[in-house]
Amino acid sequence: MPGIDSVAFFDAVASKMHDDPQAYEILGDVDLDLAVVMRRPDGSAFRVLIAFRGIACERVVELEPGDEERADCVLDGPLDAWAEMFDDIRSHGRATGRQTVNSLTLLGDRMVVRGTDPLGVDKFFRYNQTVQAFLDGAAGVVPADVS
Amino acid sequence: MADDSRYDKLPTATPLGAPLDWAWLRGARSEWGVHPKPGPRGLTMMDIAVGAYGEVPEVPPRRSMSPRGADIEDPQPDMGYILNRKSQVWAENVRELYEEAVARQWSATRDIPWGELRELPDDVEHAVCQLCTTLSEVEMIAADLPAKWMWRMNHDFLEVKMFLCTQIMDEARHSEVFRKRALANGGGLLKSRTSSTSLLRTILEAKTYTQASALMHLLGEGFVLDIFRQGELIAPTEVEKRIFRMAMQDEARHVAYGTLHVRYAVEHDPDVAEEIHAALDHGEEVLVDFGTQPDLSTSIAVLLAGGVDEVEEKGFPAQWALTVKLLTSYLARCERAGLSRLDRTHLPLDVLGIDPALIRPAA
Numbered sequence: 001m002p003g004i005d006s007v008a009f010f011d012a013v014a015s016k017m018h019d020d021p022q023a024y025e026i027l028g029d030v031d032l033d034l035a036v037v038m039r040r041p042d043g044s045a046f047r048v049l050i051a052f053r054g055i056a057c058e059r060v061v062e063l064e065p066g067d068e069e070r071a072d073c074v075l076d077g078p079l080d081a082w083a084e085m086f087d088d089i090r091s092h093g094r095a096t097g098r099q100t101v102n103s104l105t106l107l108g109d110r111m112v113v114r115g116t117d118p119l120g121v122d123k124f125f126r127y128n129q130t131v132q133a134f135l136d137g138a139a140g141v142v143p144a145d146v147s
Numbered sequence: 148m149a150d151d152s153r154y155d156k157l158p159t160a161t162p163l164g165a166p167l168d169w170a171w172l173r174g175a176r177s178e179w180g181v182h183p184k185p186g187p188r189g190l191t192m193m194d195i196a197v198g199a200y201g202e203v204p205e206v207p208p209r210r211s212m213s214p215r216g217a218d219i220e221d222p223q224p225d226m227g228y229i230l231n232r233k234s235q236v237w238a239e240n241v242r243e244l245y246e247e248a249v250a251r252q253w254s255a256t257r258d259i260p261w262g263e264l265r266e267l268p269d270d271v272e273h274a275v276c277q278l279c280t281t282l283s284e285v286e287m288i289a290a291d292l293p294a295k296w297m298w299r300m301n302h303d304f305l306e307v308k309m310f311l312c313t314q315i316m317d318e319a320r321h322s323e324v325f326r327k328r329a330l331a332n333g334g335g336l337l338k339s340r341t342s343s344t345s346l347l348r349t350i351l352e353a354k355t356y357t358q359a360s361a362l363m364h365l366l367g368e369g370f371v372l373d374i375f376r377q378g379e380l381i382a383p384t385e386v387e388k389r390i391f392r393m394a395m396q397d398e399a400r401h402v403a404y405g406t407l408h409v410r411y412a413v414e415h416d417p418d419v420a421e422e423i424h425a426a427l428d429h430g431e432e433v434l435v436d437f438g439t440q441p442d443l444s445t446s447i448a449v450l451l452a453g454g455v456d457e458v459e460e461k462g463f464p465a466q467w468a469l470t471v472k473l474l475t476s477y478l479a480r481c482e483r484a485g486l487s488r489l490d491r492t493h494l495p496l497d498v499l500g501i502d503p504a505l506i507r508p509a510a
Contacts, residue, residue: 102380
């Protein structure tokens with residue numbers, strides 16, 4: 001099974017979002033290009049763009065180095081920090097305590113939210129509940145979902 | 148226009164003899180048949196900003212509530228508007244923000260999992276209640292202030308008024324949800340100090356709307372946005388987490404409007420930059436007084452430390468780091484607004500460890 005540093009994993013998370021439109025309807029529309037960067041111990045990194053439109057994840061696309069800067073905002077951290085976050089989500093059904101994506105980026109010691117435009121970064125806060133719900137969807141991702 | 152010969156036979160007076168005017172039925176000077184196309188999510192304010200209806204005049208010709216784009220009879224009564232230039236109120240993102248606000252409304256009664264509240268240690272419950280007391284107090288200013296100015300805004304700037312209406316509703320909900328949380332778990336409302344009211348009065352008494360917007364949206368709500376971010380981090384239960392996350396979304400919209408309003412104002416009338424700077428010079432001082440008031444700072448520090456036992460070792464250092472982040476975000480937004488504060492602010496950037504060079508490129 002591909003790990004969390006794969007397009008297949010985020011495609012599977014996106015499909016969970018599409019399976020539950022009512023949950024996202026309540027949260028409201030989103031217009032956000034979110035880049036995720038997972039830095040591996042060997043110095044390489046996985047970069048993916050998650051584009052949200054309306055109440056759907058419109059596309060998940062792997063990015064070339066540097067292309068993440070064109071997103072509204074970037075969530076950037078070491079792979080093991082991402083793995084801890086997803087482990088917490090899988091264990092509890094949703095992120096708990098300081099494993100929410102806002103908490104992780106606010107402390108900033110393990111993961112940062114950044115962007116070239118402060119208004120783009122502010123989109124992360126404007127749509128935070130939806131982003132968190134999207135990531136919490138990983139709780140329901142099982143190996144069969146990831147191809 | 149379809150065959151209107153039928154209209155020639157319409158009565159010219161009511162059954163009681165009052166004269167009738169069918170001008171609206173025979174066509175008007177307004178644009179007809181624009182056919183805006185709904186998008187996948189419905190018909191938005193962006194969709195209907197078509198033709199003349201989408202043109203917002205720099206200086207509206209009237210001071211009435213006549214709908215922009217209608218066939219308007221003159222002369223119209225003067226509604227007493229004093230904000231009659233687009234640059235005094237407009238932001239390029241205001242239509243999108245209005246739609247976003249409407250789509251992302253929530254209920255403090257229904258959408259918070261109040262049933263998941265559980266008994267907390269006494270010091271933590273007191274800290275939550277103190278934070279909620281302060282937030283319940285300060286949130287309503289962001290409703291009172293737009294209400295003070297909205298009726299003075301020219302009606303051609305309808306979209307701004309509509310957005311500010313959503314802000315007023317947001318702030319009512321914030322006052323509601325923090326008041327509810329303070330009371331809901333066996334605690335209650337705690338201390339209220341003069342520094343809170345001093346900050347609120349400074350915002351409310353701003354001499355111009357743009358000054359007020361800079362003080363409220365950029366400075367005050369930017370500050371509160373970061374408090375909400377911290378709140379989500381330090382929330383002891385899922386209840387507070389959800390509260391702060393939902394309120395954070397609302398607050399970020401208000402900040403986004405203010406940032407681009409100030410930008411629009413400065414771009415179209417560079418003379419206003421100095422008056423905004425002057426307002427922020429004073430506002431930053433008052434905000435520092437507010438931010439360092441004992442109740443707010445200590446309650447956040449206790450929550451950051453998970454209780455009073457490690458407030459010195461963990462709480463205050465974490466709070467300092469978050470304060471630096473908060474002020475960095477504010478200064479970056481000012482850059483984005485085209486109003487660089489880096490060489491003007493009296494905030495002690497060196498003491499805070501904020502490097503202006505790292506903020507400037509963000510603009």
